[in-house]
Amino acid sequence: MNGDLLKIAVPNKGSLAEAAASMLREAGYRQRSDAKELVLVDDANGVEFYYLRPRDIAVYVGEGTLALGITGRDMLLDSGAEADEVMSLGFGGTRFRFAAPGGRSMSVADLDGRRIATSYPGLVAAYLDSHGVTARLIHLDGAVESSVRLGVADVVADVVETGTTLKRAGLELFGEAILESEAILIQRRGAAAPAGLDLLQRRLNGVITARDYLMVDYNVPRELLDAACRVTPGLDAPTVSPLAKEGWVAVRAMIPARDAQRIMDALWDTGADAILVTSIHSCRL
Numbered sequence: 001m002n003g004d005l006l007k008i009a010v011p012n013k014g015s016l017a018e019a020a021a022s023m024l025r026e027a028g029y030r031q032r033s034d035a036k037e038l039v040l041v042d043d044a045n046g047v048e049f050y051y052l053r054p055r056d057i058a059v060y061v062g063e064g065t066l067a068l069g070i071t072g073r074d075m076l077l078d079s080g081a082e083a084d085e086v087m088s089l090g091f092g093g094t095r096f097r098f099a100a101p102g103g104r105s106m107s108v109a110d111l112d113g114r115r116i117a118t119s120y121p122g123l124v125a126a127y128l129d130s131h132g133v134t135a136r137l138i139h140l141d142g143a144v145e146s147s148v149r150l151g152v153a154d155v156v157a158d159v160v161e162t163g164t165t166l167k168r169a170g171l172e173l174f175g176e177a178i179l180e181s182e183a184i185l186i187q188r189r190g191a192a193a194p195a196g197l198d199l200l201q202r203r204l205n206g207v208i209t210a211r212d213y214l215m216v217d218y219n220v221p222r223e224l225l226d227a228a229c230r231v232t233p234g235l236d237a238p239t240v241s242p243l244a245k246e247g248w249v250a251v252r253a254m255i256p257a258r259d260a261q262r263i264m265d266a267l268w269d270t271g272a273d274a275i276l277v278t279s280i281h282s283c284r285l
Contacts, residue, residue, distance in 0.1 A: 005043075005047060006046055006048065008068045009052050009060055009070065009071075010051055011051070011057065012035075012038075014054050016054055017054070019183065023089060029045055030044075039051070055079065057070070057071040058075055062188055063082075067187070068200070069083070069185070070184070072094070072183060073183075073184050074120060077126065083186045084186060086197070090212075093180070096177060097178060098155055099160075100154060101172070108128075108175045114154040116136070116157055118140070119140055119141060135155075144158050145165055145168075149169060160173065185200075203282070205285075210282050212256065215254055215255075216232055217252045217274075218275040220273075231263060233253070238252060239253070
């Protein structure tokens with residue numbers, strides 16, 4: 001292994017794998033084309049990627065074997081590894097909740113002495129301990145929603161998206177969320193920032209921002225410029241350029257992607273025309 005390369009662990013399968021690879025590609029890093037590849041060297045960017053089981057990534061980073069890793073916040077906390085979150089990556093969002101038959105009338109305090117089935121015993125144990133609750137944890141690798149019906153557990157603690165699967169199993173959600181999880185970049189606890197981390201963070205932040213924002217261009221009469229700029233203030237300020245058409249200016253600004261249609265309508269009502277909205281591939285701010 002080349003000691004000069006920044007070693008980064010990436011999920012090799014599961015819900016985070018494709019999204020992580022896509023983000024890294026958008027950030028300018030090479031990614032594997034064959035799912036059987038375990039290691040990929042990107043000499044141009046001074047990085048070496050290791051494709052590992054998502055649940056193992058925090059362990060490798062915590063032991064200092066690899067400098068950085070991309071995993072889920074849930075997996076990091078469940079592992080108990082000596083690693084810390086460096087930044088969130090804006091994808092892979094999940095929510096952990098408790099569920100049980102008749103759960104709507106229950107609270108976390110009612111879990112004392114109960115059997116709880118989960119695929120994340122470390123995470124759930126830490127949560128229960130913080131609430132002063134003692135329960136028996138049943139570790140299952142999947143399909144925990146069946147555990148109550150089969151008599152293995154009284155309660156489940158699981159990832160919830162819509163809650164439909166749990167409802168079909170006769171379970172009701174209760175209590176606050178155990179954890180709001182998402183994909184994160186992690187580093188060994190207490191370790192100095194490795195060479196290349198700042199560059200990686202700038203690139204990843206550029207991709208995250210580009211996904212959240214769009215670029216709007218439009219023309220507007222100069223006397224209406226102030227009103228239009230109140231609609232599109234940009235991150236710092238909009239770019240304004242004179243047009244060959246007398247009394248008109250061209251304006252360019254970044255806008256939140258979620259508000260794009262509303263902003264276009266407001267600009268039209270203000271008196272702007274030739275309104276164009278385009279995607280941003282990446283950026284540095």
